[in-house]
Amino acid sequence: MKPTNETLELLNRHxxxxxxxxxxxxxxxxxxxxxxxxxxxxxxxxxxxxVIAVTDPALKAKLSALSGNQAYIVQCPVFLVWCADLYRLRESSAPHLQGAESYEDTTENLIVATVDVALAAQNAAVAAESLGLGIVYIGGIRNHIAEVSGLLGLPELVYPVFGMCLGYPAGASGLRPRLPLEAVLHHNSYQAETTVEQVKVYDEITRDYMRERTGGQKDTPWSEMMAGRLAKPDRLHMKEFLLQKGFMQQ
Structure with a gap:
């Protein structure tokens, strides 16, 4: 029997x-x-x-336009922009290096900063939900990432990873089913055949979910949705932007 408690129940209601x-x-x-x-x-x-907390309506409107005109960026009371930040690390460490070479611009440090952002943001999301608030992540701020960066005054070695709308929910949303546990949890080694087979199970689950959500108008399975995503060249400007911002130099 799987254990349950207040924290697990909160996480599973996301x-x-x-x-x-x-x-x-x-x-x-x-x-x-x-x-x-x-x-x-x-x-x-x-x-x-x-984290940059944006509450100014005009600024939220500009960020919404740059993110694909997502109306909830304007509607939410606070829009959080979560940034990977190696600028602070470089500037605060420089006096102690006494001219020695510094490696803040490595690809490894880009990964470290990006993972740090994601971990902190998800903690914040759970904290918000525990207070009765709701969130949605906004990857769309990377659509025009240079413009967003300029609008927020982000210096070298800082980039906006994603946004997060924050506020009190207006109405309830339905839970979206996730992949079967067996597709995600592998024991002792990667189970390549199992993970692909479990997608077939998930495809049927997502077909049912889409039928219910759209009143029978759609029944697109997850694998087909993902194929559509992979077939679209999305945000190919990211590599050049990150290089220009001083990341991945080593």
Whole structure:
């Protein structure tokens, strides 16, 4: 029998929220949420991330336009932009290096910073949901990442990884089914045949989910949706942008 408790129940109720009430998030709530994010694991304590809380309506509107005109960016009371940040690491370490070569611009450190952002953001998401708030991640800020970076004044070695709408949900959203556990949890080695076979199981689950969600108008399985995603050359500007920002030099 699988164990259960209040934390597990909260995690298993997670849904993306795309409609928000016209109700503010208090400074105290925001501080508690970000502080919870800060307690996530971080590689070697580098804490290589910065969060920009955007509440100005005009700025949110500009970010929405750059992110594919997603209306919930404008509607939510707080839009968080989660940034991988190696600038702070470089600048604060420089006085101690006394001219020695520094390797903040390696591909490994880009990975470290990006993982740090994701871990902190998910901690923050759980904290927000524990307070009755809702979130949705916004990868669309990478559609025009140079413009977003300029708009937010991001220096060298800082890039916006994703956004996060934050606010009180307006109405309930349905749970979206995930891959079967057997597709994700492998014991002692990678089970290549099992993980592909389990997708067939998941395809039937997602067909049923899509039929219910669309009133029978669609029954597209997960594997077909993913094929459509892979067939689309998406955000091919990212590599050049990251190189220009000083990342992946070594």
């Amino acid at each position: 849904v993306s929220v795309r409609q928000y009430l016209d109700k503010p998030v208090s400074d105290g709530q925001l501080a508690a949420i970000i502080e919870a994010g800060q307690m996530a694991s971080t590689s070697s304590s580098v804490q290589a991330y910065t």
